[in-house]
Amino acid sequence: MKEVKLFVGPQHPGMHGNASIHMYVDGDIINRAYLLPGMLHRGFEKSMEKRTWMNNIALIPRICVPEPDTNEMVYAMNIEALANIEVPERAHWIRMLVLELARLAIHLMAFGGCGGPTGLYTAMYWAQADRDGILELFEEISGQRIYHMYIVAGGVRKDLPKGIEKKIIAYIDDLEARLPDYEELVLNNPSIRKRLVDNIILPKEVVWELGVTGIGMRSATGEPYDLRKVTPYARYDKVEFDVPTATYSDAQTRMTLKYLEMYQTIRIIRQVLDMMPKGKVRAKVDDGSALRWKVPAGQVYSAVEASRGEYGYYTVSTGELMPYRVAVRGASFPQGLLGLEKYLPGHRIDDAPLWFDTMGICSPEIDR
């Protein structure tokens, strides 16, 4: 038997989202691999053109399920830029809080994600349980665990519930105290290192070639390219944090960077809670009821630093009730679609899920 055609996903526990990898394998080694997207093709971008500016907030979080808030954020930023809305100060800080909590949640999920394919289930159990704590916080803040629909054009939907600050502090204190366990038991665990170290290397040239951003880029090039630093949005220019980088990007480095970023995120959350002013949390988008909100004509691109890299929306408005066009720059598009095709061959079958996990790939972003 020379070459076997094999599918991983869309229904596979090691698969990230509803995508499928179409592989031609020789024994254990992948000869060729193609991503088969479209399993979740709900036509997000097209659907947005048929929904009012407000209604879209129910749709966009679905473009990246584990980290939906970046979608809401860029969508809101675009509307605010077009309609020239001044977001209340408090809303900026609440947005940062939500975005950082979401970053924490998705990094934890990445830890969980590499637990499955490597066989180290401890990582998965711990990370998922810890992530659940964040989901509970989100439930209290926004009313839902996964699809928050909380960051809206003009600010955030509602003010933070009373006493949530204490709960957040208690949670991050607890997490921070236990993060060293993650390092010792997951990152330094020989069974996982065997699979991660010197495996699935992302060379520097590939970063430039494909346009990989986020942890992929930072781990390979040593460039501290982080949109929160480069073009600060919300109030990221007012908080202190470091951008961990590396110059050799194997799976282990990328996991380590995620791990280090969690500390920075916790640092940001502490500052946000400290510095958050009181006041209003939402400005009006337009006169009248939400059924008749119009956004002035124009086009704008906004991007935020998602856990997977630069995440942007390009929005065109013709001044009507609905967007004329919204194009999504999915952060995981380069490494997820092109990168996989080009650089997965030569790896083992069971490295494919690890590629997805450590590269940070969210398949709806590719489908959108």
Add this chain to the structure above:
Amino acid sequence: MSKNSIIAPLKGWKYLFKKPISVPMDDIFKNPRESRDNYRGFHVNDWEKCIGCGTCGEICPTKAITMVERGEIEEKDGVKAERPVVDYGRCCFCGLCVDICASGSLNMTKGYLFNSSDPENYIHMPRELDITGKEHKLGYVKDESSDLLDLERKHMEQVDPGERKNSFVEIVRGFSKQQAIAESARCVACEICTKTCPANMNIPDYIKTIWDDKVEDGLEILYETNPLPSVCGRICTHMCEDACAIGNRGDAVAIRWLKRYIVDNMPDEQYEKLALASVSKKGNGRVAIVGAGSSGLSAAYYLTTLGYEVEMYEKLPLAGGPMRYGAPRYRLPDDVVDKDIGFIEKLGVKINTGVEIGKNIMLGELKDKFDAVFVATGYPHTQHLDIEGSEHNDVIEAMDFLEESADYVRGVSAMPDIEENVVVIGSGNVAFDVARTLIRFQNEKFGKSSVMMMALEREDQVPADAEEVEEGTAEGIIFNLGCGPQKIDINEDTGAVASVEAHACTRLFDEKGKFAPVFDPSITQCVITKQVYLAIGQVPDFSYISDELQSKMDLTGGKIKVGPLGEVKGMPWLFAGGDIVHGMDIINGVADGHKAALGIDKYLSKK
């Protein structure tokens, strides 16, 4: 491999002694975790509070909400008989429906559990009790920042009270384009107003034309149901605004001012083209209309557009009825009335003014000369107050006074003879018209005003519109409410009015809600005045209808009973409408005129 990497994993043992984070399956069903306070779970809708406007369904991104008519719910003004039904196969629990709910009846519960280990117990639709048999707790509710309605009415520019009390300049300035568009954006197009409007004007549609900045389409919609849009855009009793869904939690949409915006912002040529466009030549016959008020004019317009030849008879020198002789100029300038009536005349309606039926020409003659007759003679006289001294010359009836004042402002007669200190009896809209007109006259004549409003009603019972009370107060009306005049004293020497004696009114309505004022003679007051104005209601005048005809009609409570299209029973040629059918109200008049036009068309096309 370092030594540490062998020992480190053993640290995980410490978790053996901690409580597990995972939840036992048994607990999920029997002792489910309660969701957080803000949780967006299953919906809960208070049917008593819900008005069935359907705005929740409008905003729903997944089209999960349909409005279903429920037999047990009664439809009334401002409340539809429909209630929302949520399809949980589609619902995405975004909660936008809660955020936009006009009445505030729709909220979300903490309920999320619908599955059970027992397939028989599995719930497909949330019930009043949750799966564990407990009541649902309230979860997500909206607050000020999540609210998706615009509750605040756009400010309407008005002439300052200090300035306006000296002149008859129109108080309300009207919306600018920007204001009108912003105000029209507040509408949620629920159509509750359309159901409430007597003329069933297509309000959401014409408001939308403002929002779309296509007022010419709006005018066409206005003329479909109302040929007096300029007048109604100023003095309509706006029952639509009372019913407006937005009014449940905030200010109702300024429907009347928006209507006014459409007519005020149409270029004349285009206006004429549209107003005169819809004439058909279908009908064949001649119709006489008695009374050129709102109802008569409305009937004339629609009959003419149906192709009938219409002739109107009006007692007073100018057509318009209360629009000319009732509403003061500061609320309704003459050129506005001219505009609306002008278009009706241009259609070919002949208006014979200064012709009184029953005097110059008899109703019977009209019957012979025309194929059908529509009577809309209104409530021309003031209700008489039967107390001692009320026959005096300086006890003046509101309708006579308003007629004289209108003529004076128009420049065709002298100022009515007014005194420095006057009392107006009554607190309805007409009483306010009288009082505020008097204030203007007094300021003109004496440089100061002193008008006291005396009425049985207490402050919270005043029947006039709130804006009348507010504006009248700003202009300087002195209120003396909750007391009933018992006697008007006449000075025996001079023969002039000296004072009004009044007793406190302790009760206005009896247990059955019938008007039956009770006075307390121990609390009396005596107000010194030289003139008393009576504005305690209006009465019709049916003297032009012969006794023989009257005996055939159903004339109870000063109103003629008619069929759905204005038909007077037993007299197929006679139709009636307006005040004499529905009581004083301009928009009812317009509606009656339209209906009667349809009734006459039906009658004449069968003939």
